Amino acid sequence: FSFYLRSDLVYTTANNDRFAVNDFSALPTNFIITQTYQRLFTVVATANTAVTVAKVLEGPGFTPEIKLRLEAEGKFLRAFTYYQLVRLFGRIPYVTDETLGQGIDVSKISRSSVDDVYAGIIADLQFAQSNLPDKWTNNTRTRGTAGSATGLLASVYLTQNNYAAAYAEAKKVIDKATAYDYALLPNYIDLFDASKANGLREHLFAIDFIFQGTTAGGINDDILGAHLKPILSPTPAGTTFTNGFGNVFASSAIKSNLVWSNADRRKNILTAYTNIYIAANGRILADPAGGVPAGTIASVPVPANRNYVIAYNILAGNSQADGRESDINYGLLRYAEILLIASEALIEQNVSLGEAAGYINQIRTRAGLANTTASSQVDLRVALREERKWEFAFEFSRWFDIKRWKLLDLPEATHPFGPNGYEPKANFASINWAAQYDYPIPQVAIDSNPNLSK
Template sequence: MKIYLNRYLSALLVLLIVSCTDLEEEPVGVLSPNGFFQTPSDVEAAIFGAYGRMASEPYYGRKLTLTLQLLSDMCDIGDRGTPARRQEVNDFTAESNNGMVSEFWPRSYEIISAANNAIAGADLLDASVISEERRNELKAEASFIRAFTYYHLVQLFSAIPYIDYVVNDPSSVVDLEKTSEDDVYANIIADLEFAQQYLPMQHPNNVRTRPSKGTAYTMLASVYLTRGDWQQAYDHAKWVIDNAGELNYALVPDFQTLFVATEEDGLPEHIFALDFLGLQNGGGGENDDIMGAITGIRGADQNGWSVSVPSLAVYNNWDSRDYRKKVSIEDSTMVGGILTPYTEYQQVQRPHIAKFARFPGNANTEGRYSDHNYVCFRYAEVLLIAAEALNEISGPTAEAVGYINQIRARARNWAGTMTSFPEDVVAGVSKDGFRDLVLEERKLELAFEFKRWYDIKRRQLGTEAFTSPASLEPHANFDPGKHYLLPLPQDELDRNPNLAPQNPGY
């Protein structure tokens, strides 16, 4: 992916990027699709421009991903000197003026605008310069990007403005009304069905930072799981499993490999990832990956910020025989040449998240501007989706149990040495027990990868997760009538009263 982004990052300067926040401003680089799109490369420029906005600080580089971490019961604020906007998200006290929400909302619509322009541009190309197969493939890639972006928005906000066309006149969308959650999901599914039809099985050079047919099937499985459509979730996950050989998907043998930046390109477990380019920074926060710094250790020889750290109960309750705990959490580090436990860290005496800070590749001393490919979907999640959905359909069948045992078998490989933990799931577990087991397996396997909050929301686990005696991160103020959604940004409501009403409770 690096070769594509390096070549086309400058395309951002000429894209029609219109965010809902800036609808009263002149959009950046206003350019009619009729005047810009002349060749397939021009359409690719728009697509790569969308990726550039996704791999940016207001989106996957910090604002969106940090929000998802802090909303979950897996993470807590480490350094309480961090800005209030982060603490508000973590503590369920965020209101409509929260500075985290007000940044990834407009960036989302910039990504969507780029995707809309790419789709329109592909349709404008003359048949003399592009085959129908290539035209549909480019439209499918842009459709996937649009669906991916709306999928995050609808899960976080419910009803939202839905734009699937080129905006040449910003004034035409200043008074947009919200589209219902059901209709947004229907549009997401339609985009992904188009994508699964026309995307290739693989990209040249084993690139995983562009979607393939398997990516579309995987995301459809995730969407249907979120919607509680167990049969469709299972069917789409099963298609990926059955075609894993042709798609070149597999669990990597060593769990640590997934989080070593220099080894992430083309990993067979990656189904779709966003690529950050080490030690490079574009305008508007492009390529500014801050999650390594946000989760890294502050003080002494370490240069992180200790903002998002594991909830202490997560660390204490996670069995130390599980290699995934060792990979996911840093509980000791070298300080002045001495191995120092977290209880003796200089500033924040807490275990820290290791997945993004331990092996960042090319990065500055804070772990910022890393070389990570931030994985959005990986093959282990497909197995987890299939197991969860099949259990809801048929109970804990041998097939469903087998998917969990594949994941556990990989976890027993401790850096090349086989161990006996975690043990395989054995027959006899109940349907309810297996459901709980799968959700726990998701929590450990996908720890700190921005998935847990969505699991809490779709399964309505907030009361159990935040207010019960078993809570990993207690928040007595958690209100299930309010906090499963974020507030719509106040500046958006001020510009466009048609976005009212505000989400319940705000």
Template sequence: MKKHLHRIILIIIPAMLASCFDIAEKPVGLLDPQAIFRTPKDVEAVIFGAYGWIASERLYGRQFVSALMLRDDMSDIGDRGTPAERQQVNDFNMDDNNYMVYQFWPYWYQVISAANAAITGAGSLGVPAAEINPLVAEARFIRAFAYFHLVRLFGDIPYVDFFIADAESVSKLNRTPAAVVYKGIRADLEFAKQWLPDKQPAEVRSRATKGTAAAYLADLYLTLHDYTGAYREAKWVIENKSRFGYDLEPDFQTLFQAPQANDMQEHIFAIDFLGLQIGLAGANDDIMAPMTGIRGGDAPRSGWSVIVPSQRVFDTWDGRDYRKQVSFDTTILIGGKVVPYTEFPNVRRPHIAKYARFAGNSNAEGRDSDQNYAAMRYAEVLLIAAEAAGELGGTTNEAMGYVNEVRARARNRAGTLTDFPADVDPKLSKEEFISLVLEERRLELAFEYKRWYDIQRRKLGEVAFKDSSSLEPHANFSPGRDYLMPIPRVDLQTNPNLTQNPGY
């Protein structure tokens, strides 16, 4: 996606779509597909608008991804002076009026609304399938991406796969069973895999391709414990990596050093932010660097110390692992002097470095960065394949090989080859190997918004938060309540057909 076009779309199209669909309120204005869709370029513009919603402050710029981080056992609250809604998410004492949820819930539905508008508009053009279906496939991927997040966080949710033409109907939506939502996601991803191109123009990774759709199908099947499906789709991506231009970046640090290349080989799907470019309604406003950065440091490395790992997350990570060095900041410049974390002025713990260390073109706190956030990268596909193969066949050479490939990259310490982490021990039992893969995911994908979904799908909450080995203890964690978040109260008040999740 060309930078200037991306900037226009981020500023104009999201504002136009904002009124299309808000699950909590009546739409104040609806797009008429017959009126605005004249050519495939119009469909493409609305698709870009949907991408623009994803790259917004309420989703990948702060609210949504912060909630995912705080929910897991890797990211804790640092400064307890931060607003209460963040502490509620972190401490498992949310109510149905949590402001973070109130912020990101309707935005995901605006993404869905834009995708539905594009799909309906494309169908109204009368263009041959070979010409229009790649755009329909892209819109359907975006819709699947949004619902895949929503269904995992909330369970049964309103599922809308059509263009909203009747404003009153929004206030009468029912919750759709999660199984039906997953079925819709799978259908969208399968259509996307069939019709999307192998590569987008200039090989940008912020637009979906066949490989993107297949990678998310693998993730979907893994979530549903369909290990045959997960293995099949992940292996297909791996076997076709040259076709799609995928591979591991040689140096792990490159993944978190803005500005990243738009065609970075490890990125399968990236959320692209443009440095110091802010649009309407929070479009392109990335705040993850200050949220995770160290309060009190010299500019441009000063943050807010909001999302900070517990000390035990740092202490239990083997110091020989280069990924630890990339993932944590343990020193900062204050008054021109290098200060260790034990002397940080606000929260005296190591901080997350992946977003704050190299924020690229950004303000003095790293806000409005140049980051291309990897929503899916090739290393994750390798680990999906490893987990699925392990579930199907145990500790096989193939399953170990996928993990060893990830570990081999981790042994490249900025150009210096080391002997840690070692290859997988072939004597591991199946259970031990699966535990190893989950641990490898925890380290490889640390602070990348993945860990909570692993805890949820594997039902690890009581071990992660209540066991003596817990990295971030929360004695009040309740498996009957806390694997899902609450439906926002305002929606329950607006729509009597909606019901609340248990425990809220």
């Protein structure tokens, strides 16, 4: 999670591979980089197999329409996963073939150009658009649909700076929101409420972890909440902190009213508390600033100099005391993002700026904020970027925004990691910032295939 959350909004104090990722000093041997790369390519391999098998299925239940739908599900998942990989690593091996009964000789695969990877992603998403249903009958949000494929395609085009296409795809989602059953939730906190997790109308695509009794920290352990909080003993009475499993913290600067207004309803829902409380029923709560009723709680101070993120723990359902096994579904693409994609695409084209402001204001209204006063392209760009920063804080998108907007190219005075940024880097001057947009290909992958070093 420190891998995906790396940005000016978070930091880690763990003096290990997590710290190296956060501090821009990670080597190709870094365990977190290696693990992420390998697991994403495992998903790609599974999706490739699904696409291949879907084409050859036989039997009375496998009509041409069903086979196309199954193929489209595989292609949606493949596109989604390659979209993660290409934004994280840049030039990667792009493989779509899977011959049944035969493995692919990985030692002969070369890295593809970024443009070629995106061309494959777009082709897969266009196929998914045409062959997936608008929505599933059981209202699940964890499978691809025509709507989620369209929304993801809008995001892809935005990343490529193809603003006209990004707006066109986002507008398709907005115009068909009723048919797709998409909408902004009235209350932002509902995005993190386990009791409402399934079928959230704001989720175009989400992950629902199912704990399977694996070893703690395993792939099915659903431990995001644990990474963002300290460990508590299992018994609420006499609860104490250990040295802490939490290892990703909110940057101290974002608690400042000068940076993030207390009027913003998202602030207390998302971030950073320095004390937590145990209610009579054992629920873990934030400090009174987050709305905890007085007189019903016992204070437990957290370790000094830590700003824990509350979002994934405040309403986590049957989550363990240490944050594992959460019932929350993680929204990977939300309707709020579609609105802001449409807004950004219009702003960058310098057209329909009133419409662009309207999309921003929908997000601000839910957050309890007044409409933006921005009206020019320059001012709306600033407003849009600020809104994305807070709306999707701690949701794995800030790093991709930093990369997309080339913020690492800024001079030191305005650099996100400079002395005036939210997370100043002591080693700022020694970092080659131009080389930091892509993570290195893991050494273990290069060792098995020297072509990947080229």
